[in-house]
Amino acid sequence: MKAPRSGGGWKAIKYSLTLANKVGWWKLWKSMRTRNACKTCAVGMGGQKGGMVNEAGLFPEVCKKSFQAMAADMQPAVANDFFAKNNIDQLRAMSSRKLEYSGRLTQPLLLSPGEKHYKPISWDEAFDLVVERLKAAGPERTFYYASGRSSNEAGFLFQLMSRLMGTNFVNNCSFYCHQASGVGLGSSIGTGAGTLRLEDLDHTDLYILIGANPSSNHPRLMKAFMEIRRRGGKVIVVNPVKELGLVNFKVPSDVRSLLFGSSIASTYVQPHVGGDMALLIGLSKEVLERNAHDQAFIDAHTENFDAFKQQVTETSWDDIIAQSGVDRETIRNIADQYLSAKNVVIGWCMGITHHLHGTNSVQSIVNFSLLRGMVGRRKAGLMPIRGHSNVQGLGSVGVVPGMKQAMLERFEKQLGIKVPTTPGYDTMACMEASHRGEIDFAFCLGGNLFGSNPDTKYALEAMSRIKTVLYLSTTLNTGHVWGTGEETLILPVLPRDEEPEPTTQESMFSYVRMSDGGKSRFTGPRSEVSILAAIGQKLFAGDDRIDWKKLESHSAIQELIADLIPGYENMKETLQSHKEFHVTGRAVEEYNFPTESGKAKFHALPLPDLSVAENELRLITIRSEGQFNSVVYDEEDIYRGQERRDVILMNRADIDRLGLKPDQRVKVKSEAGEMPYILVREFDIRAGSALMYYPEANVLVPHTVDPLSKTPGFKSTRVTLEVEDVIPN
Numbered sequence: 001m002k003a004p005r006s007g008g009g010w011k012a013i014k015y016s017l018t019l020a021n022k023v024g025w026w027k028l029w030k031s032m033r034t035r036n037a038c039k040t041c042a043v044g045m046g047g048q049k050g051g052m053v054n055e056a057g058l059f060p061e062v063c064k065k066s067f068q069a070m071a072a073d074m075q076p077a078v079a080n081d082f083f084a085k086n087n088i089d090q091l092r093a094m095s096s097r098k099l100e101y102s103g104r105l106t107q108p109l110l111l112s113p114g115e116k117h118y119k120p121i122s123w124d125e126a127f128d129l130v131v132e133r134l135k136a137a138g139p140e141r142t143f144y145y146a147s148g149r150s151s152n153e154a155g156f157l158f159q160l161m162s163r164l165m166g167t168n169f170v171n172n173c174s175f176y177c178h179q180a181s182g183v184g185l186g187s188s189i190g191t192g193a194g195t196l197r198l199e200d201l202d203h204t205d206l207y208i209l210i211g212a213n214p215s216s217n218h219p220r221l222m223k224a225f226m227e228i229r230r231r232g233g234k235v236i237v238v239n240p241v242k243e244l245g246l247v248n249f250k251v252p253s254d255v256r257s258l259l260f261g262s263s264i265a266s267t268y269v270q271p272h273v274g275g276d277m278a279l280l281i282g283l284s285k286e287v288l289e290r291n292a293h294d295q296a297f298i299d300a301h302t303e304n305f306d307a308f309k310q311q312v313t314e315t316s317w318d319d320i321i322a323q324s325g326v327d328r329e330t331i332r333n334i335a336d337q338y339l340s341a342k343n344v345v346i347g348w349c350m351g352i353t354h355h356l357h358g359t360n361s362v363q364s365i366v367n368f369s370l371l372r373g374m375v376g377r378r379k380a381g382l383m384p385i386r387g388h389s390n391v392q393g394l395g396s397v398g399v400v401p402g403m404k405q406a407m408l409e410r411f412e413k414q415l416g417i418k419v420p421t422t423p424g425y426d427t428m429a430c431m432e433a434s435h436r437g438e439i440d441f442a443f444c445l446g447g448n449l450f451g452s453n454p455d456t457k458y459a460l461e462a463m464s465r466i467k468t469v470l471y472l473s474t475t476l477n478t479g480h481v482w483g484t485g486e487e488t489l490i491l492p493v494l495p496r497d498e499e500p501e502p503t504t505q506e507s508m509f510s511y512v513r514m515s516d517g518g519k520s521r522f523t524g525p526r527s528e529v530s531i532l533a534a535i536g537q538k539l540f541a542g543d544d545r546i547d548w549k550k551l552e553s554h555s556a557i558q559e560l561i562a563d564l565i566p567g568y569e570n571m572k573e574t575l576q577s578h579k580e581f582h583v584t585g586r587a588v589e590e591y592n593f594p595t596e597s598g599k600a601k602f603h604a605l606p607l608p609d610l611s612v613a614e615n616e617l618r619l620i621t622i623r624s625e626g627q628f629n630s631v632v633y634d635e636e637d638i639y640r641g642q643e644r645r646d647v648i649l650m651n652r653a654d655i656d657r658l659g660l661k662p663d664q665r666v667k668v669k670s671e672a673g674e675m676p677y678i679l680v681r682e683f684d685i686r687a688g689s690a691l692m693y694y695p696e697a698n699v700l701v702p703h704t705v706d707p708l709s710k711t712p713g714f715k716s717t718r719v720t721l722e723v724e725d726v727i728p729n
């Protein structure tokens, strides 16, 4: 399959039109225009300004990812006899795509111990079962996991329930994506979120994009890059993989770009996998050696500079060049661009965070940015490019293992409850506890916990040792069929545009949107809030600390959020007038860093150990164009020119060096597992590295985590290849 010459463009439009044909043009248009936040990525659009409208009021702000998610929710219900006809083994034989398109879930489903079929049960039976099992499991043997799909309101109730039950074993999917950004930024500048607002990008004259592929995963950001280039600004892309959409992209909403394409990267650097940190240290060294840093800013607004400077000085150029894989001339060139720019933004994604040194890489980004005071003021700053539409909001409302002190104090004072202060479990810690047989109840609010885990064999063992696994879901995914416990319960929920009352979501720019909700497309599914409130009423019957009946009302929860969540005070106005707002204190201004000292902190960081044996490659797991997180909508990956997913993409030099041939079958092996009959394909990727598709390649990723953020190294697995001599039919 041949890759196109640009990302986006007519192919993206044609894809959206095909989806519209499937579900009905008018219906899809009407659904997209409702005042609900986009269901997909955390760039965000929609809400009270209207569907496909961004916070600046621009229309049409939409992409095919958004259409994909909407179309999936608009499909018919799962057939009545679907679960009677398909036992668990047959469901396991289905692809992620087939499961997703089996239809919307409309009834509670129970897979009882020893049974082969999910069977429908009533809502009352489901609630009784959940409450009985939760009580039996108790706080020490239950964990609570949420994906970024859920609303702030559902997330708030979810974590409140866990805290009232007496546990901090509560977390969200960011532990498998951007937690290193939160920890790295928090330890450097006192806030774990990006420091920018969308409108700041209008002033950027240099954007450094590291380890990210927004052309596939956050398509609307491409317009911002196009505009930076049109203004005469620069975009430096740092990525071991040459991604087509980062070279040239046709922005569908811009006629000139759609017709002729827009050049995105003005400089494209392909470092070694994991070599970004060495590159950032090299860039800092270059700036320091030229004495071009802003000493006045550093003296006034930062601390620990001397230790950082000494560490950088002691790190040799040879080591920097060897580990980064970037030559001195290129480092000089990037430093020149950095030093001549007025407003620099550095954005990154999981190419940075999915390493065992992910947090240190984020700290290195901050270090470099601080050298010229490019963080802590408007128009410049740092931008972790986040995944799911409300992953940031869930963190804000407390779906995290350790509640921040300010929030904890408010909870205790205003609600009169004692919040547990025992150490919580991050996501991998929950899996490890499950693997040890220490968990009886896993409460999964959306997502696909099983599918998003590294080390699939380990995840399978861990989930199967849990007594009861509960999923709240709109459609089927591989988690429901592989991530089963001794018994597994699925409760069907409404997506945000079918919620009976408004909900809120927070974007990666810390902009809180209000979604109106809308008419449910089916009878049967319930809102997440109504499910959690119903469970709360039964679980805490006779306990008058919280009025769970009252919390069936979204506005009652929103009042609590306004009172209890620091930065969300403006929610009060949203309640009155539906006015959306930016979370207070996130866009750091006038160098007022929210740290104890009020100063930003440099970190002195040695280079990590990234050695590999001669016959090993460093494997990066990636998402494809037709995919959102673990949901695979399409088997083909248009931009990378791949018609199938059982492939390993390699540099031609490695194919030759290892004595292989394109389209040859190999077994890919790592310390965690192996994948047989994988097709070798040539690709423009830095030699020494390889690409395979997530989540299938999770089999190969060990479950070791970055010690600081607890994020697994999904983009840094050492693999070897073995030629297969038998070709499967």
Ligand code: SF4
Binding pocket: 038, 039, 040, 041, 042, 043, 044, 045, 061, 062, 063, 064, 065, 066, 217, 218, 219, 220, 221
């Ligand atoms: S870029 Fe993200 S927020 Fe915007 S339309 Fe696409 S999926 Fe939705």
